[in-house]
Structures are given as C-alpha cells and as structure tokens.
Amino acid sequence: MTPVLERWCDDCPFWTVEAEESHLAIARSPAPNRVAAAAWALVAHGAGNVDLRADVPDAAGAVEAFLSADADENVARHSPGGLRVVSGGCMIQPGCCLGLEEWRTWLRVLDGEEIWLGHSPDAVMEQRGAVVRIWADDDLVERCRTGPYVDLPRAALPDLLQEVRRDLLGFLDALGSWARATVPTHADRLVAAVDRRLVISPPLGL
Template structure:
C-alpha cells in the first residue's frame, strides 16, 4: 500500500515560548492533517510563523509577541513551509522523505509527473523520480541507489494527491480551531493565507 503525507520540518519550533507546542520528538517531520492535537498545531504554527518572520536586517531580532508574528505571516509576500511530501510503501517498508529546500508550498509540482515531467524534489537527501512505462519510480536518495525505489502506478497518483489535499484541508480546520481560542481577530485571515499559500482548496489540476 502506498501512503502520501504532507509533512512539515519541526526544527523551527524548538524553544518556542509564544504558545504551547508539542514535546520534541525524534521524528523531525510532522504530518499535517485534521487529527493534530492543539499542541501539534502549535508546533506547526511556530514553524510557519518563525520561518516566515526572519529578521530583515543583519543583527535584527525576531519579535517575541505571538500576534505580531502571525501578523507578519499574514503580510508575507509568500508562505514558505519547510517540508514537502513523504511517500511510504508499507509492503516494502521503504519511505522517501522530502529533500531540503523543496517546500510544502510546492506540493502540487508532483502533478507534473502525470505529464511525464521529473520535478526537482529537494536535496540532502535527494529524492529523484524516473518514468518506466506506466510506473513512476521514486528513489529516496539519488546518491544512494542501493536503496530500493518506490514504484507508483501513474493511475494511482491522482488519488494519492487527493489524500494530501484532504489532509491539508483538515489541517486548515485544525488551525481555525487553534487560532479561534488564542488569536480570534486574525483567525479567518490566517486560514485564508495558509489556504492560498499552500494552494489547498483549488481543484487539483489547477495551476498554483
């Protein structure tokens, strides 16, 4: 069975004191969905707010006010979300994690595989895809091809991407519940910004 998840790197949440976050875990990736606990949503929002609120001037310091950080996120030119899509083959036990610098905001680039494209999926590790007839072969790391690839039948890709979209839609609902308890005035704007920045609600097949 193939599973495709939207995941977020959690490094940016370390030391966050703006709101409650989940305890540090060995797993550096947080799966986004509607099943997150409030603390896990807090972790995701600490990553998104912190990553998009870096000091603009050398020596500048990030504000420690939670509402101010969220307002920065709302006015960011674009939403950058460290992470991407993780694919697991439960039959073989092989998992391909997103490479560095790909960004979850680019998750729809995977749609290009349906047209025979080979999108860049990040580096270190460096996942790579190749087309073999009706199969999309996903190598977890192009530099270590002794690892087994994951074989994705092309006909299954739309369903897998649809499951990702469902999970991201659930995540937006979780964010709405989380923000309404802490930052009520910006709740609607926050959900709308993440919806647009992560291109969640637009029908699959539409260009971001």
C-alpha cells in the same frame, strides 16, 4: 503519501510546542498539540527577517509578523516540507530547499515529468512506464542507483493527491479552531494566508 512540514526549533516563546520528529505530518484531524507545532513551523519559517524572539512581544505579534511577510511580494513564501512517500519499510522525506507549497508539482508527474524532490538527501524520480520510481538517495558520486526506492503506480497518483488535499483542508479547519483560541483577532487572516501559501482550496482539476 503524506504532506509534511519541516520542523523549526521546539523553543516557541508564544505557545506550547512539544518536541516532535523533524518532519511533522499534516493530518486531516490533527490533535491540538500537532496544530500548534505546525503553526509554529509556518510562522517561524515565514516571518521574513523579523527576529521573533527579540522583536515580537506575544503570539499575536508573531502571527502579525508572518502575515506582514506573507503580504510582501519581495519575501519568498516558502514553507519547508513537501510530500512524504512510504511503501513497505522505505520512507522518503522531502529534501532540503523543497517547500510544501510545491506539492501540486506532483500533478506534472502525471504528464511524464520527473520533478525535483530536494537535496540532502537527494531523492530522485524516474518514470518507468506505468510506475513512478522514487529513489531514496541518488549517488551523485558514482552515478548509480542501488539504494532503497518506492514504486508508485501512475494510475494511483490522482487519488493519492486528492487525499493529500483532503488532509490539508482538514488541517486548515483545525488551524482555524486553534487560531480562534490563540490569536482570535488574527485567526481569519492566518487561515486565509496559509490557504493561499500552501495552495490548498483550489480544486486539483483531476
């Protein structure tokens, strides 16, 4: 189980962003180029109605636009992504309209809920006793489930979610180092905003 962010375009005018996969894994000790890519995904998706390429002069301006939108209660704090689940040869990515900020909804699975996993593809969760089954793509036309799936033992979920939180905490530290080198006057505010947006620091209570 890995936290991922959906990539924005690779054309970042403010810092170097290398071409990567569509969903960027958020690692506990990420390389600087991965931090830069994740920062661009967060900032570009989270700047509200600001046209970053047209209205913003530099990296500090881009981060300021993100921070201003983040402080606006009328702007959705949405960071497309979620939790990637892999078992054997089956990889299930978070679907469209899901956000990494929703990763803690997986805690409700421990109470027997079947949470929404996004659409296109339409991964679907099914509670099966001691196992949580995740189908890679529900057949919404035929109403049948015959495709690939991942089975997660319910008893393993607390440890998996703690590992996700450790990954996010490690990324937050790396983001701070990157921001102090790239946007030093905005570094602390950026880290605090990302921490708040992705609900990283609060304990899981498990």
